[in-house]
Amino acid sequence: MKAARRFLQLAIVASLLGMTSASWAATDIMWWHAMSGELGKQVEKLATDFNASQSEYRIVPSYKGNYTETVTAAIFAFRSRSQPAIVQVNEIATATMTAAKGAIYPVFELMRDQGEPFTPEAYLPAVAGYYLDASGNMLSFPFNVSTPILYYNKTLFRGAGLDPEKPPKTWAEVGADGARLRAAGAACGFTTSWPSWINVENFSAFHNLPISTRANGFGGIDAVLTFNNPVVVRHIAQLAEWQAKKIFDYSGRAQSAEPRFENGECGIFVGSSATRADIKAYSKFEVGYGMMPYWDDVPGAPQNSIIGGATLWVLRDRPSEEYRGVAKFFAFLSKPEVQAAWHQNTGYLPITRAAYELTRSQGFYDANPGAAISIEQITLHPPTENSKGIRLGSMVLIRDAIEDELEQAFGAKKPAQAALDSAVERGNRLLRQFERASPDR
CATH class of the missing domain: 3.40.190.10 (Periplasmic binding protein-like II)
Known part of the structure; x- marks a missing residue:
């Protein structure tokens, strides 16, 4: 009888431990992207570094093909309510994404709702301008930027x-x-x-x-x-x-x-x-x-x-806990040291002034002739209506x-x-x- 009671006690303890362990499990956040090869490895590294920096959330990158294939997959997934929280979309599809108002969670709203710092002024004007609405609010998160x-x-x-x-x-x-x-x-x-x-x-x-x-x-x-x-x-x-x-x-x-x-x-x-x-x-x-x-x-x-490349859009109808993690991930991606490393390892532009200044202070441009030309070119003059981008x-x-x-x-x-x-x-x-x-x- 004592043995039975002891077994029951152990079972209850094990169950409680299991419940506690489940409550501590990180929230998975799906990120669908279009980066293959070496760039895909850099995407995986970003996710790994963020996941290692905290224990509440786990970014899970998933390669879905080229830009068109990735967006198409996200559209079909949205219809079956299996869409990811984050999807990478090329810059010329910005107008199409903007028109899908019920499906997107504008980044400026996300960061505001989650209390994460986010100021468009921190980003290079020729980058931010492409993804701002008429009121100066950023709709998506600039990611891989080229010119x-x-x-x-x-x-x-x-x-x-x-x-x-x-x-x-x-x-x-x-x-x-x-x-x-x-x-x-x-x-x-x-x-x-x-x-x-x-x-x-x-x-x-x-x-x-x-x-x-x-x-x-x-x-x-x-x-x-x-x-x-x-x-x-x-x-x-x-x-x-x-x-x-x-x-x-x-x-x-x-x-x-x-x-x-x-x-x-x-x-x-x-x-x-x-x-x-x-x-x-x-x-x-x-x-x-x-x-x-x-x-x-x-x-x-x-x-x-003007820029090419892609940006990260947040999709609606995901659990609220995921959005807290997405906001923290975007704040992580905005860090000067993270952006500088992405820029230096991929050849894409740094999206923030701070990342550019950090890269310069590290001597990267002196050691790599030509690497600064893209930044110098898109910042040659303040963008005009004709040179801030295309929203068609x-x-x-x-x-x-x-x-x-x-x-x-x-x-x-x-x-x-x-x-x-x-x-x-x-x-x-x-x-x-x-x-x-x-x-x-």
Whole structure:
């Protein structure tokens, strides 16, 4: 009988211990992202470091494919109420996410509700501006941020009789240097990646030209595209003319141009600052760096470039305990030492001034030439309505339309003006479809 009572007592104690242990278990917070390879490892490190810094919450990263696949997965999950608390979304989908008001928990509200410090003024203006609403409130959390910069092959420059310490600053200089490189035997003078992002979107911002009316869409969903202006038309026409002699050589969409620079085919490359680490690792020559080129006869140029990359959105209808953890995670990500390490390990920009200053004080920029160019470029001047970013609905589809038409121009199938007129017409149809479907209509 005593043995039975003893067994019962032990069972009750074990049960109570189990209940206590369960109450101490960390709250899991799902984070769906689109970072693979080395970048995915850095995402895992961020989660691991945060999890180790406290015991209440556990960030659980999950790779869901590219940006489109990740957002699509989150949308389907929301319909079945299995959505993550955090999802990574690329910057050009900001307007689409903003329109989904019932599904998103704006970051400024989250941080306010949870009592975590959060001031947009702490972030680089060209970064914060992309994700602010009309009242200056931040809707999502800036995460991986990049901007286009110029890379050049110092070995090919020497072989062509060019100064290896002098990157071309203007498009005219890029064309002249490209011609010299071709004459010296290079397969192509220069190329660019992400055709629309670099040659239309960032080109316009750097020349302080609008992409559309309504402050590039920040002023309302009834924006109308206007990038078929004389300056952009001249630029695309010049690229098409250079294409004929492979002074410029179109290499395709997204990042397909990058390997052509790394293997020494093209002497100059304009691409994302976030590819700097890969270019340095895979190129068998000394790499030089410069700011994105500009046409020096355009008033106001150079202005500042705009960002690419992605941001972290918080989704509604998760348990309140998870939101307390998300707010603490975002506060962790904002720490200067965390941001500085992310910047230095990935090539993405630091999102805060403090992280930039810390990186500089650590001597990183002195030891890594070219690493500061992206920050210098996006902070070159205070952003204007034309250079703080783009907030247009269906921008992913609009970018596809632009690149369809750029390929027509580069392939000599359409004059630059006709190609850009068609891109604007197609893009405006997409904008009107988005406007009709928007709850703000």
